[in-house]
Amino acid sequence: MQHFTAYLPDESATLALGAALARAVAPGLVIYLHGDLGAGKTALTRALLRACGHQGTVKSPTYTLSEPYRVQLAGAPVNLIHYDLYRMASPEEFLDAGFREDFDGKNICIVEWPEKGEPVLPPPDVRVLLTVSGAGRTVELQALSPQGLLCLDRLSFPAG
Numbered sequence: 001m002q003h004f005t006a007y008l009p010d011e012s013a014t015l016a017l018g019a020a021l022a023r024a025v026a027p028g029l030v031i032y033l034h035g036d037l038g039a040g041k042t043a044l045t046r047a048l049l050r051a052c053g054h055q056g057t058v059k060s061p062t063y064t065l066s067e068p069y070r071v072q073l074a075g076a077p078v079n080l081i082h083y084d085l086y087r088m089a090s091p092e093e094f095l096d097a098g099f100r101e102d103f104d105g106k107n108i109c110i111v112e113w114p115e116k117g118e119p120v121l122p123p124p125d126v127r128v129l130l131t132v133s134g135a136g137r138t139v140e141l142q143a144l145s146p147q148g149l150l151c152l153d154r155l156s157f158p159a160g
């Protein structure tokens with residue numbers, strides 16, 4: 001499946017999608033999260049992390065730009081790194097912080113505001129677009145690589 005769209009009527013639907021994604025992601029995956037302020041990018045990431053067994057808080061890494069987590073996927077430990085590049089001033093900041101080295105084909109990298117990381121941000125396997133629509137959100141997922149395709153093929157949402 002190359003492309004997938006769903007309506008998320010309330011926050012619990014966003015959380016359910018995050019949990020579904022947790023069962024579909026694999027090591028090395030790069031996911032871009034697009035959407036306006038308050039669209040639900042952090043809410044989705046938080047739900048994904050929770051479903052991977054992370055029990056602590058998940059805050060938006062607004063000032064640190066990145067926050068690493070260690071999670072279990074299918075019984076194996078994986079680093080999941082959550083970025084929020086909204087406040088990144090320049091591409092040099094991304095390079096100087098060593099973020100490029102995080103995209104090593106093993107870590108799962110989830111990036112809010114990827115637009116701010118151009119042109120130094122590595123390309124995504126999956127793009128998630130969240131749009132405010134009425135009281136809820138519309139979500140579109142696009143697979144952009146063979147790994148991204150596998151991820152969307154594994155995705156079962158709504159769960160059933």
Ligand SMILES: Nc1ncnc2c1ncn2[C@@H]1O[C@H](COP(=O)(O)OP(=O)(O)OP(=O)(O)O)[C@@H](O)[C@H]1O
Nearest residue numbers: 008009010011014037038039040041042043136137
């Ligand atoms: N499907 C939904 N329907 C309605 N409200 C939702 C839905 N999903 C999430 N929300 C709400 O939308 C808000 C999303 O906030 P969140 O911090 O996740 O946005 P964000 O996209 O990360 O914004 P930012 O760009 O500022 O980081 C929260 O208040 C959450 O409760």
Ligand SMILES: [Mg+2]
Nearest residue numbers: 041042060112
């Ligand atoms: Mg956010």
